[in-house]
Amino acid sequence: MKPSPPPGPSPENRELATASDTAAAVQAALGTEHAAVWCYGLLVAFLPPALDRLARQDATAHRARRDFISRTLADAGVPPIAAEPGYRTPNTVVDQASAIHLAISAEADAAAAWRSVLERCDDPALRRVALEGLTDAAVRGAQWAARSETAPVVPTFPGRT
Amino acid sequence: MADPEYAHLRDWLVPRRSLLFGGGTALAGLPLAGVLAGCGRGQPDPLVALTIQARSDATRIDTIVQVLRTGSTPSTDPALADALAAVADARRTHAEALAVELADEAPPPLQGTVPNAEPTGPTAKQSTATARPTAPSIEPTAPISAADTALTSVLAVLDKAHQRAAAVVPSLPRSHAALVGSIAACCAAYRAVLH
Numbered sequence: 013m014k015p016s017p018p019p020g021p022s023p024e025n026r027e028l029a030t031a032s033d034t035a036a037a038v039q040a041a042l043g044t045e046h047a048a049v050w051c052y053g054l055l056v057a058f059l060p061p062a063l064d065r066l067a068r069q070d071a072t073a074h075r076a077r078r079d080f081i082s083r084t085l086a087d088a089g090v091p092p093i094a095a096e097p098g099y100r101t102p103n104t105v106v107d108q109a110s111a112i113h114l115a116i117s118a119e120a121d122a123a124a125a126w127r128s129v130l131e132r133c134d135d136p137a138l139r140r141v142a143l144e145g146l147t148d149a150a151v152r153g154a155q156w157a158a159r160s161e162t163a164p165v166v167p168t169f170p171g172r173t
Numbered sequence: 174m175a176d177p178e179y180a181h182l183r184d185w186l187v188p189r190r191s192l193l194f195g196g197g198t199a200l201a202g203l204p205l206a207g208v209l210a211g212c213g214r215g216q217p218d219p220l221v222a223l224t225i226q227a228r229s230d231a232t233r234i235d236t237i238v239q240v241l242r243t244g245s246t247p248s249t250d251p252a253l254a255d256a257l258a259a260v261a262d263a264r265r266t267h268a269e270a271l272a273v274e275l276a277d278e279a280p281p282p283l284q285g286t287v288p289n290a291e292p293t294g295p296t297a298k299q300s301t302a303t304a305r306p307t308a309p310s311i312e313p314t315a316p317i318s319a320a321d322t323a324l325t326s327v328l329a330v331l332d333k334a335h336q337r338a339a340a341v342v343p344s345l346p347r348s349h350a351a352l353v354g355s356i357a358a359c360c361a362a363y364r365a366v367l368h
Contacts, residue, residue, distance in 0.1 A: 123358065127354060128351070130342065130347075130350040130354045131350065133347075134347065136343035136344065137343075139342055139350060140342075142354070143343075143357065143358075146354050146355070146358045147357060147358040147361045147362075149358075150358035150359065150362040151358075154362035154365060155365060155366060157366075158366045164259070165259075166259075166359060166362045166363050167359065168262075168263045168359055169270070169355040169356070170355050171351070171354070171355050171358065172351075
């Protein structure tokens with residue numbers, strides 16, 4: 013499935029305006045997956061061995077989704093956004109509690125971004141991708157919150173900001 | 174890296190590209206049936222069934238919590254009762270949010286039928302035309318004599334709620350897809366942490 017080159021600017025590109033919100037939402041979700049991979053790389057160093065495996069597993073899941081979305085966008089002729097060299101974290105990570113807090117934040121960001129894709133696409137297959145992204149982020153976020161003092165453990169509407 | 178489980182997801186590109194660049198064939202890949210099914214014209218809106226189910230789930234879990242808290246079992250676990258009560262509250266809030274969406278789009282068909290819905294859930298089955306087989310249904314009259322039975326029952330309720338919400342997300346109008354997606358995610362997350 014080779015992408016055909018996108019046509020140059022012309023009136024027929026008007027459709028692009030309609031769907032550009034979909035592409036932008038997917039790019040934003042890709043951005044949160046990049047950020048999550050980076051966050052897990054940082055926070056894993058502050059976790060005890062018992063939690064280390066969970067963090068690595070979650071990082072692997074984010075990496076797989078990031079790679080898939082990147083390839084999918086590229087195949088569509090939309091250049092996927094790249095990872096930033098670094099990210100500003102909402103909290104300083106100095107110990108296990110702050111590391112878990114960062115994991116919860118990263119998952120909340122991913123959940124919000126994938127929920128936003130649901131609001132901005134019609135294709136059933138892309139809806140399923142977005143729902144998986146939202147659900148997986150909610151599950152991981154809840155699992156981290158359950159290991160901390162953070163409440164509520166499960167947001168009633170994950171991804172709603 | 175091959176992601177076999179994601180392989181089908183590439184399909185979204187085809188209609189997307191034809192929509193973006195295709196011209197005359199732009200409609201070829203659009204999920205017309207799915208879109209129309211979500212419009213509710215002449216068909217039950219899937220949100221109705223989800224609302225009824227969310228309310229009956231809340232009622233059922235309330236009952237389970239009450240039995241846990243007041244039952245004769247000496248090994249009652251207050252922390253478990255509190256955790257399950259939070260699930261009941263979440264399902265109640267889901268029902269309220271769904272009802273608000275329904276009220277925004279049509280005269281509410283739920284008055285008089287929902288508040289007294291029995292916690293059996295069969296009325297929700299009309300939404301499962303495209304659903305996969307769900308968890309075994311729980312007998313509403315099943316005796317709840319132990320904490321693990323209570324937990325198992327709530328996990329089954331959550332599993333079914335997650336499956337049914339997730340099943341309709343692909344075909345809902347955009348305005349409802351995010352809400353129902355969040356509800357599916359919430360049920361899955363509770364199921365994961367209560368497990």
